[in-house]
Amino acid sequence: MLLNTYEKVTKLFRDGNGYRNAAQLKDAKVTTVQIKELVNKGILERVSHGHYWLIDEEKGKPENFEMLEACMVNPRAVICADSACYYHGLVEKAPEKLSVATLKTDRSKMQLNFPVTRHYYSDLAFEQDMEVVDTPYGQIRIYALERSVCDTIRFRADIGVEMVEHIVRNYMKRENRQMERLLAYADAMRVGKIVRTTLGEKE
Numbered sequence: 640m641l642l643n644t645y646e647k648v649t650k651l652f653r654d655g656n657g658y659r660n661a662a663q664l665k666d667a668k669v670t671t672v673q674i675k676e677l678v679n680k681g682i683l684e685r686v687s688h689g690h691y692w693l694i695d696e697e698k699g700k701p702e703n704f705e706m707l708e709a710c711m712v713n714p715r716a717v718i719c720a721d722s723a724c725y726y727h728g729l730v731e732k733a734p735e736k737l738s739v740a741t742l743k744t745d746r747s748k749m750q751l752n753f754p755v756t757r758h759y760y761s762d763l764a765f766e767q768d769m770e771v772v773d774t775p776y777g778q779i780r781i782y783a784l785e786r787s788v789c790d791t792i793r794f795r796a797d798i799g800v801e802m803v804e805h806i807v808r809n810y811m812k813r814e815n816r817q818m819e820r821l822l823a824y825a826d827a828m829r830v831g832k833i834v835r836t837t838l839g840e841k842e
Contacts, residue, residue: 648677652693656776657701658711661689687712687751705737705753706779713749716741717769717780719758721798721806723787726779729809734802738794740765740782758794764828784810785821792837793830807837 651667652659664674674691677683684692686708692700701707703726706718718726719740725733736754741747743759768786772779782790788810795803810816818838825834 644673645677645682648673649682649693652683652691657693657695658686658707658776659691659693660711661691664691684752688748701774701776703779704776705733705751706781707774707776708751709737709739709749709755710780711777712751713739713741713745713747715745715747716749717765717782719782720787720790720794721802723782724784724791724806724810726781727784727787729784729788729806730802734798738798740790756797758790758797767827768824785817786824789821789825789828789830789834792825792834793828795837803837811838 647667648664648669651664651669655663661674674683678685678691682694684694686692690708690712706722706726709716709718717740718738720738721730721734722738724730736756737751738756738758739749740758740760741749742765743761745759749755749757768783770781770783772781781787788806791798791803791806821838822831822834825831
């Protein structure tokens with residue numbers, strides 16, 4: 640690859656804070672052959688189909704890059720349950736699998752370089768209590784604190800008893816917790832009894 644081509648491509652990525660997608664690269668006249676060569680040389684990382692990251696060994700990836708990349712690859716996905724609880728400070732270490740919410744009708748592939756657990760929602764519940772966080776690298780769509788705690792309890796079979804107990808215990812220590820909001824969502828999702836029992840054990 641010619642030096643000026645390499646410099647053109649790397650500048651394009653730096654201008655995009657490290658991330659670019661296939662459409663943007665095509666518009667900039669970067670060929671698939673050139674992209675493949677840069678991936679093979681370890682200059683670019685293939686994040687997922689059609690999405691790339693300019694590897695920066697000194698700075699590394701941005702904070703919560705898994706959340707960013709999941710939302711980048713699927714613009715309709717929302718970070719949920721235990722992963723959202725980690726973002727909100729109820730868990731000290733990121734869960735081994737990123738929990739992502741998508742609509743039941745969403746069958747788009749989410750093949751990323753880290754494990755993802757998808758939870759499927761109906762149209763009615765999908766956008767409720769969703770927040771959008773703008774970062775220099777892109778948006779993170781994530782559920783609010785109370786909904787995230789409730790969803791963690793809902794998906795306890797997938798998430799595990801110890802993690803659920805840890806999240807609930809830390810939530811109950813929060814002075815700014817909104818129990819009414821949490822229980823209202825639990826009732827709407829028809830898991831009010833389970834959620835009340837779980838929370839009651841920690842009071």
